[in-house]
Amino acid sequence: MELVSKKRVATSGDVRAVVNGNYRGDPHRLIKDMASSLVVELSDQLPALADRPIWSVALKVFERRLEDWLVCDDVSAPEGMKPSVLPVTMLSPAEVVARQKLSALTTLYRYDKDGKVYCVMPRTKKNGRLFPAWQFVDPVPSLLPQVIAELRGVMQFEIHAFFVTQQDELNELSPAEVLAGLPFETRHEVPAEQARILSLPVAERLKRVLELAREAGQGMAD
Structure with missing residues (x-):
């Protein structure tokens, strides 16, 4: 056969x-x-x-x-709740735990340490982690760890900047938008060339973001 x-x-x-x-x-x-x-x-x-x-x-x-x-991963968006645009809000640890139905704050912090999610630290505070909400929108949770792995060595605030900054290689879309296949809610219009990238298969979108992340990670290593 x-x-x-x-x-x-x-x-x-x-x-x-x-x-x-x-x-x-x-x-x-x-x-x-x-x-x-x-x-x-x-x-x-x-x-x-x-x-x-x-x-x-x-x-x-x-x-x-x-x-x-x-079966959804612990940190993926609740079933049937995927938005039509990508949120730009920041969530407190307690908000993430409640929305994603995690067992405890320690679970979220372990995900952060293991590179399954990422947080940003307000520059005006010594503590106070905030988690960008976009990373919990499907299919991002299953893709994000691979990208974060390529960004090891990059400063924490630079990781967030990488994900939300528009890139020439992505037709002025951000890596976050390409991973999710959705435009940020603050984007007023999506030209045809950007819509084509957002509609690509997940594997192709991930490949493009990984290439950029690899370059960013190697740049920091050099």
Whole structure:
């Protein structure tokens, strides 16, 4: 039997966007990619069939993939709450915990330390972390850690500046807007060339932002 070749892996953000009616790409293409990825993953489990029935192996694969695709991460936006524009507000730690239904402030601070989210510190205060609200809009939570990893070594205030500053390479969009596929609420209009970037598949948008983040991180290292 000829196996289906491996294609772009659908992200959890892609799948939830289809479920919620927010997916900007071709949902039929995405479904085909999901089916192909399941076939590939099942083929990788073929050696296990010597000791276990095929239905048992298939069940575990389906459970794992559906869990990854459909269950929201702790810091992702609540289901059905994705806005049509990206917020520019800052949230206090307590507000993030309440909105994202986290168990405690320590959970949020651990996410911050692990590079799953980021905060800014007001220059007029020694304490008082604030969390930009845009980073909690799907599909950003599943993409942000990869970008932050490329920015290791960059000063905290420069990380925020990187995400919200318009970039020539992104047709004057900010990395935050490209990651989310949404314009900031303060943007009065979105020209066609910017709309095309915002409507690109998640993987392509992430790739463009990662390239910029890599350059920024290397610049600080030099």
